[in-house]
Amino acid sequence: MVVGVLALQGSFNEHIAVLKRLGVKGVEVRKPEQLLNVSSLIIPGGESTTMAKLAELHNLFPALREFVQMGKPVWGTCAGLIFLANKATGQKTGGQKLIGGLDCTVHRNFFGSQIQSFETELPIPQVVAEDGGPPSFRAVFIRAPAILDVGPDVEVLSDIPLSAIETLNSNPAIQNEEESTESGKKVIVAVKQGNLLATAFHPELTADTRWHSYFLKMVPEIEGGTSDIVSTSTSNQSFGTRSIIDFPIYQ
Numbered sequence: 001m002v003v004g005v006l007a008l009q010g011s012f013n014e015h016i017a018v019l020k021r022l023g024v025k026g027v028e029v030r031k032p033e034q035l036l037n038v039s040s041l042i043i044p045g046g047e048s049t050t051m052a053k054l055a056e057l058h059n060l061f062p063a064l065r066e067f068v069q070m071g072k073p074v075w076g077t078c079a080g081l082i083f084l085a086n087k088a089t090g091q092k093t094g095g096q097k098l099i100g101g102l103d104c105t106v107h108r109n110f111f112g113s114q115i116q117s118f119e120t121e122l123p124i125p126q127v128v129a130e131d132g133g134p135p136s137f138r139a140v141f142i143r144a145p146a147i148l149d150v151g152p153d154v155e156v157l158s159d160i161p162l163s164a165i166e167t168l169n170s171n172p173a174i175q176n177e178e179e180s181t182e183s184g185k186k187v188i189v190a191v192k193q194g195n196l197l198a199t200a201f202h203p204e205l206t207a208d209t210r211w212h213s214y215f216l217k218m219v220p221e222i223e224g225g226t227s228d229i230v231s232t233s234t235s236n237q238s239f240g241t242r243s244i245i246d247f248p249i250y251q
């Protein structure tokens, strides 16, 4: 079995490279019929409006929705998270099509514009760190979304205190959100709901492969049939982070 990576736009190459480091084949998915050949799917970061337009052009929405509804593991990172959400706010005029399935509301550019992108250390969730490594991971937020509310079946894996973000005082979206958020202090940045995993940050842009290993464990074919793929690879894991200078710029 191979892992599909939606390759319309954004950081699909980076995801495929991480999968390769873990000994797993990642294949680019651009057409509906290609979803038949993959056990699971990663939807990368990029620009969700553009991705939605390209998905529409390639008639991918029905197949993507079916893939999600069939219970196949799907992981959305950043724009991919927006794509999977049932509801998005902060969209461009006219809105954009979503795959949906993930019971949450996401704010598309919660942390501000491209220049308000940032990196921070966040505690690694217990379930993600099963194979060890440092207690935190480097979370890379690029014009990132955040999850504003979740339904009862959604498990929150990571959240972030707004006070930890430098842009807090200069970004009106965050200030408004802070006032309207009940806890007033945190937003959700990683969730799991059954077969769906979603992160507002970009693990594929760091050398820490634990989020990818966690996702691979959600894929029954890989976990059951070829468990050495995941367990062997974890011994090769490193936990460093690439410099932000290397990051692709998403418009």
Ligand SMILES: NC(=O)CC[C@H](N)C(=O)O
Binding pocket: 044, 045, 046, 047, 048, 049, 077, 078, 079, 080, 082, 108, 109, 142, 143, 144, 145, 250
């Ligand atoms: N790095 C990203 O994927 C950014 C996503 C962007 N906020 C969007 O609307 O699509």
